[in-house]
Amino acid sequence: MRKILSSLLIGHLIGLSALVLPAAAQDGPLRIEITEGVIEPLPYAVPDFVATGSGGTEIAQQLTRVIASDLSGTGLFREVSADAHIGRITDFNAPVQYADWKAVNAQALITGAVQVTGNRLTVQFRVYDVFSGAELGNGLQFAGTTAGWRRMAHKVADAVYSRITGEGGYFDSRVVYVSESGPKNDRRKRLAIMDYDGANVQYLTDSSAIVLAPRFSPTGDRVLYTSYETGFPQVHVLDVGKVKQRIISSEDGVMSFAPRFAPDGKTVVYSQTQGGNTDIYTMDINGRNQRQLTNAPSIETAPSYSPDGSQIVFESDRSGTQQLYVMSANGGEAKRISFGQGRYGTPVWSPRGDLIAFTKQSKGRFHIGVMRTDGSEERLLTASFLDEGPTWSPNGRVIMFTRETQGANGRALLYSVDITGRNLRPVRTPDGGSDPAWSPLQK
Amino acid sequence: MSMTLPKKLMMIGAILAVSACTNANGWGDDDGVGSGQTGATAPGLVTDQTSPAYFQQAIGDRVVFAVDQSTLSDEAQSILAAQAQWLGSNPDYTATIEGHADEQGTREYNLALGARRAAAAREYLISRGVAGNRLKTVSYGKERPLEVCSEEACYSKNRRAVTVLTTDLTG
Numbered sequence: 017m018r019k020i021l022s023s024l025l026i027g028h029l030i031g032l033s034a035l036v037l038p039a040a041a042q043d044g045p046l047r048i049e050i051t052e053g054v055i056e057p058l059p060y061a062v063p064d065f066v067a068t069g070s071g072g073t074e075i076a077q078q079l080t081r082v083i084a085s086d087l088s089g090t091g092l093f094r095e096v097s098a099d100a101h102i103g104r105i106t107d108f109n110a111p112v113q114y115a116d117w118k119a120v121n122a123q124a125l126i127t128g129a130v131q132v133t134g135n136r137l138t139v140q141f142r143v144y145d146v147f148s149g150a151e152l153g154n155g156l157q158f159a160g161t162t163a164g165w166r167r168m169a170h171k172v173a174d175a176v177y178s179r180i181t182g183e184g185g186y187f188d189s190r191v192v193y194v195s196e197s198g199p200k201n202d203r204r205k206r207l208a209i210m211d212y213d214g215a216n217v218q219y220l221t222d223s224s225a226i227v228l229a230p231r232f233s234p235t236g237d238r239v240l241y242t243s244y245e246t247g248f249p250q251v252h253v254l255d256v257g258k259v260k261q262r263i264i265s266s267e268d269g270v271m272s273f274a275p276r277f278a279p280d281g282k283t284v285v286y287s288q289t290q291g292g293n294t295d296i297y298t299m300d301i302n303g304r305n306q307r308q309l310t311n312a313p314s315i316e317t318a319p320s321y322s323p324d325g326s327q328i329v330f331e332s333d334r335s336g337t338q339q340l341y342v343m344s345a346n347g348g349e350a351k352r353i354s355f356g357q358g359r360y361g362t363p364v365w366s367p368r369g370d371l372i373a374f375t376k377q378s379k380g381r382f383h384i385g386v387m388r389t390d391g392s393e394e395r396l397l398t399a400s401f402l403d404e405g406p407t408w409s410p411n412g413r414v415i416m417f418t419r420e421t422q423g424a425n426g427r428a429l430l431y432s433v434d435i436t437g438r439n440l441r442p443v444r445t446p447d448g449g450s451d452p453a454w455s456p457l458q459k
Numbered sequence: 460m461s462m463t464l465p466k467k468l469m470m471i472g473a474i475l476a477v478s479a480c481t482n483a484n485g486w487g488d489d490d491g492v493g494s495g496q497t498g499a500t501a502p503g504l505v506t507d508q509t510s511p512a513y514f515q516q517a518i519g520d521r522v523v524f525a526v527d528q529s530t531l532s533d534e535a536q537s538i539l540a541a542q543a544q545w546l547g548s549n550p551d552y553t554a555t556i557e558g559h560a561d562e563q564g565t566r567e568y569n570l571a572l573g574a575r576r577a578a579a580a581r582e583y584l585i586s587r588g589v590a591g592n593r594l595k596t597v598s599y600g601k602e603r604p605l606e607v608c609s610e611e612a613c614y615s616k617n618r619r620a621v622t623v624l625t626t627d628l629t630g
Contacts, residue, residue, distance in 0.1 A: 292574050375565050
């Protein structure tokens with residue numbers, strides 16, 4: 017899809033409004049500070065985009081609903097429903113009657129126009145700061161095909177989110193995960209990929225072999241995962257576009273698992289087990305140049321690179337229990353960073369580089385948490401019978417993870433939560449789901 | 460992806476109904492002769508001391524572990540000693556030892572823990588005279604629980620190392 021700056025451009029992005037946000041009670045521009053944990057979401061209105069062209073009305077309605085679902089789904093925004101609207105937007109270019117939107121307490125107004133010509137789709141939109149009576153940022157236009165209408169909706173929502181929060185968006189992204197079906201003692205697992213909101217699910221493998229923990233490449237076009245296809249867990253790589261996979265660690269009878277890409281997209285860090293002992297290794301994406309980074313009789317696994325590629329965070333039970341450690345990307349001495357009560361595993365470095373997400377086990381409960389990269393400011397975001405395996409949204413503001421329920425009928429589902437611990441919500445998948453991995457923002 | 464069996468391994472008595480059952484779950488990873496991961500019954504008569512059924516049911520094909528441990532209890536050692544003796548008298552068989560964990564743990568850690576358990580059982584069998592090249596190990600972590608409740612009664616059975624007999628027809 018091509019992104020075109022339209023002729024609508026008028027003025028610059030920031031500093032146009034003087035709205036007061038109820039939760040943060042800030043003076044100054046229409047702005048949400050995500051890190052402060054927004055309690056009162058910002059009310060907005062998004063009337064159906066104005067349609068022109070055959071089939072435009074239906075697409076315009078669906079597209080508007082996806083935008084609203086993206087924004088409200090963050091927990092930072094609350095939609096003023098169409099039933100309550102006084103104003104009607106029938107002409108995208110006509111001046112906005114701010115009083116109509118003030119009266120229904122919509123602090124932000126999003127208007128748009130959808131034009132369909134054959135299979136070509138053009139979407140224009142504008143964001144208004146209602147209480148200061150001014151447009152927020154510039155009008156923008158996206159052009160593509162009608163088949164890609166959901167992605168265009170996500171792009172509009174990303175732009176709106178970005179303008180109001182000052183952060184990058186995350187809606188135009190995908191999630192690869194393990195789709196689970198069948199009873200607990202005969203669980204079928206297969207790789208699946210979907211939009212971040214659960215739409216457009218596509219299966220990447222069948223369920224003839226156990227598959228675990230898929231991870232995206234930095235560009236989102238490849239997925240590393242562990243498969244039992246040979247009878248032993250081994251690292252595989254899959255080309256998402258071609259749905260074509262191959263094994264990259266094929267030493268007979270040697271287990272390798274927990275792979276992740278380095279930020280260079282060429283190096284793979286993973287765990288390998290020799291004689292019952294698990295250590296961390298790297299290799300290139302073709303399985304060559306294998307290097308051992310840790311050499312200890314303890315369990316070293318779940319490695320994850322810092323975004324600059326210079327460091328690796330991993331878990332080890334060298335102290336007697338599972339804890340988190342950071343070492344140079346070349347191996348060598350590791351520094352322990354987790355010191356709270358309980359066990360820590362599955363560390364994942366935030367794409368912003370500021371935080372490490374992890375799974376914590378304490379007093380028979382599981383938590384998803386975040387801490388700074390030196391281990392300070394630990395914060396637990398969730399608690400349940402079994403939460404594990406966090407993955408970061410592309411903007412480092414939301415975490416998706418696996419939640420498994422208790423007992424004989426227990427099943428795994430995907431959930432997301434923001435880094436302040438708010439807005440915990442299930443991610444809809446056709447079957448059960450586990451081991452999610454969030455893609456980078458799509459280009 | 461097609462169903463694949465580990466190289467050169469073949470299930471014994473594939474024509475027996477029990478083996479068909481073993482395979483009916485559709486999993487591509489080999490179940491060997493009476494699988495630890497599915498709890499299927501091994502072929503042969505339990506009264507026949509040379510049969511996999513005897514190995515599985517009379518001797519006992521599995522040992523269990525304490526929470527987050529891979530040390531072998533006295534009971535586990537005596538079961539493994541009997542397994543070693545049986546493997547000594549039945550040289551046509553090889554074995555894959557499957558290590559498993561209960562669900563109280565993260566996925567990667569449990570894979571590594573299961574590998575430790577399988578290796579502990581393998582080392583013990585070797586110490587009792589079984590040649591190392593007859594014994595493979597694999598870990599399933601928490602992926603293949605036998606018992607499904609979320610209580611210690613089930614967890615204690617799921618923390619296991621199962622010796623699954625195989626035969627290498629090409630020698």
